[in-house]
Amino acid sequence: LCAAAxxxxxxxxxxxxxxxxxxxxxxxxxxxVIPNIMIPWAALGPRTAGPxxxxxxxxxxxxxxxxxxxxxAFALLLARLPAAELHLAGKYSLAMVAPLLTTEALKHQVxxxxxxxxxxxxxxxxxxxxxxxxxxREPVYLPSKLSEYLASDRVVLxxxxxxxxxxxxxxxxPGSVLVASHEPT
Numbered sequence: 119l120c121a122a123a124x125x126x127x128x129x130x131x132x133x134x135x136x137x138x139x140x141x142x143x144x145x146x147x148x149x150x151v152i153p154n155i156m157i158p159w160a161a162l163g164p165r166t167a168g169p170x171x172x173x174x175x176x177x178x179x180x181x182x183x184x185x186x187x188x189x190x191a192f193a194l195l196l197a198r199l200p201a202a203e204l205h206l207a208g209k210y211s212l213a214m215v216a217p218l219l220t221t222e223a224l225k226h227q228v229x230x231x232x233x234x235x236x237x238x239x240x241x242x243x244x245x246x247x248x249x250x251x252x253x254x255r256e257p258v259y260l261p262s263k264l265s266e267y268l269a270s271d272r273v274v275l276x277x278x279x280x281x282x283x284x285x286x287x288x289x290x291x292p293g294s295v296l297v298a299s300h301e302p303t
Contacts, residue, residue: 120145129260130283136256162242162270170201171209173275174244176237177263178209182252185211188277189218190226190302196223207240209232241270249284253300257282261301264288268295 120141128134138145179185192204204227206215212230219225241247247267260283267274269290274295278284288295
């Protein structure tokens, strides 16, 4: 199929290079890089809850996209912002995160919303939307949730390696996106 195809589209240049290596065929001259198309969300408007900062992660944890660094970082944040809340919604969040809530502060301030959450309602209740990339392996993918987040009127925290497609994509919007490593500090 690849040998006969006249053209390819990729979400980023890293994915194109990875596919070129895996398939052993030159693809660059027949390829175009087109990032995910953003979903046209309506503006979320002001957050619906009170004065505490609310951080939200929508999506499931799997593979090397794990909740441990996120919960560890939030525990450090609670020392400075004890009223902050972390909302986690998505498949596996309950089973994977509940054992990590080892202090009373974490048990009280981390809210496990489960699998069947209205994403727009959860986003309206948040100040910061968290996009979590998996560390370790060669970064070639863009989280689909990033497109939805970038189309909203919320601050986005991207936890991703510095050379990832996610970091490159958001480099042009430093006023609304913060890129951080997987180190909890």
